[in-house]
Amino acid sequence: MTPNAAPELRGGALHAALAAGAPVPGVPVSDVDPFSVEFFEDPHRIHHELREAGPVVWLSSWNVWALARYAEVHAVLNDWGTFCSSRGVGMSDFAREKPWRPQSLILEQDPPKHTRARNVLGRVLSPAVMKTLRERFAAAAERKADELLALGTFDAITDLAEAFPLAVFPDAMGLPKEGREHLLPYAALAFNAFGPDNELRRKAMAEAGPHVAYVTDQCARERLAAGGFGAAIHAAVDAGEITAEEAPLLVRSLLTAGIDTTVNGLGAAIYCLARFPEEYAKLRANPALARNAFEEAVRFESPVQTFFRTTTRRVEIGGVEIGEGEKVLMFLGAANRDPRRWEEPERYDIELKTSGHVGFGSGIHMCVGQLLARLEGEVMLAALARKVGSVEIAGPTRRRYNNTLRGLESLPVTIRPA
Known part of the structure; x- marks a missing residue:
């Protein structure tokens, strides 16, 4: 990476020079690929390098700007007027190319359209x-903890982190019983699509058909049971808050975001508690810490690793002027371990005051499912704390690769009764 100094080029001219491979004094450059398997396996070393390189770094692998420090990431997340979402929160720029699906009213729109939709989901x-x-x-979490204790050894991803949300969320949505196996693959597809045109994205798109068809079908009003989240969204049409065309898109947003955050957050929490037995001992002694144990896992592991924004005007970040219409990649995972913001950021501490972390985003585009994820994470961890004496990793772990999400494919664990 090049040292930081005053740049001579600005805006679009700076972008063009860097994209052509020209060295530009004052602009740190990295050739790291944040959408590679190498990066997914160990992002923390590279996060450190990006943070220390400067407040803004040029990524030559994809010709985009990168932010890895907390202050800049937080500022961009909270300035939708300058860093818009409506041109896509992935690599694709919707001003220049057609989205692969109709744009999300929550993730991929800005006020005023975003405001109406957000108010309904809020x-x-x-x-x-x-x-x-x-x-x-909570009752479902108690039953799940009893089932797992009867097994003793199991996969904490498939048997817990996935199984518990899939046992409670679809019913709360009002989904029919059949076809729920498409929910996780659809979420993985949507978050892979935020990445570049790499193998992961192409594979996800090639396999998208059945998952997209299922989710699209579930968004219709007649498919959703009365009393669920989905029916409540459609009821907003009757109240004149959203249109009949917008309601299915809002249901789709919740089907996309309602599971992945919880699955990866819960998986991260179990992974952390198994690796840091002293923290699990704290949780056992005080199950009221369950909510914070989940929150701290979201900060520590950052299940959502990255998001893009697009500049709406020329803007200066860290002494570098970025032009209008340029993609800016925010490393949420790096920001959540920035020592400029956190004391001992590399330590998982369930008593840490986690307020301000960006694991759920920040600003008007914060994760719509965060309260739901927190509730599910809290009740499940609290049930385990009351019933389970120890959690130990029982075999090799395998990581799940996704252009945006960070989580495990497999986490064998052994638990013993309290």
Whole structure:
């Protein structure tokens, strides 16, 4: 990486020079590919290099700008007027190419259209609604903990991190029983699609047909049971808050975001608690720490690793002027371990005050499913804390590769009764 100094070129001219491979004084350059298997296996070393290179780094692998420090990532997430989502939160620029699906009203729109949609989902997934679900979800978590104790040794991803959300979320949505196996592959597809045109994205697109067809079908009003999240979204049409064309897109957003954050966050929490037994001992002693144990796992492992924004005007970041219409890649995982923001960021600490982490994003485009994810993570970890005396890794772990998400494919563990 080149040292930081005052750049001589600005805006589009700077972008053009860097894209042509010309060295530009003052602009740190990295050839790392953040969408490679090598990166997915060990992102933390590269996160450190990017943070220390400067507040903004040019990624020559894909000709985009990168931000890895907390302050810059947080600022961009909270400035939708300058760094828009409506041109895509992935590598694709919707001003220059057609989206692979109709744009998300939540992730891929800005105010005022985003505001109307966000208000509807904010009410459908409000804290008051979460309170009505707590008892049901907690009972399901108790049953799941008993099932796992009976097994003793199991895969914490398939048997827990995936199984528990899939046992409670589809019912809360009002989905029919058949076809739910498409939910996880569809979410993986959507988040792979935010990456570049690499092998992961191409493979996901090639296999997309059945998953897209299922989710599209479930978004229709007549497919969703009364009393669920989906029916509540469609009811907003009757109230004149959204249109009949927008309602299925909002349902789709919730089907996309309603599981992946919880699955990868819960998987990360179990992985952390197994690797840091002293933290699990704290949780055992005080199950009320379950919510923070989940929150800290989201900071520590950052299940959502990256998101893009597109500049709407010329803007200066860290002394470098970036032109209009340029892609900026935010490394949420790097920001969440930035020592400029956190003391001992490389330590998993369930008593850490995690407020301000960007694992769920920040600003108006924060994860719509975060309250749901927190509720599921909290009740499941609390149930384990009350019933399980120890959690130990019982075999080799395997990572799941995705252009945006970070999680495990397999995590064998052994648990013992309290």
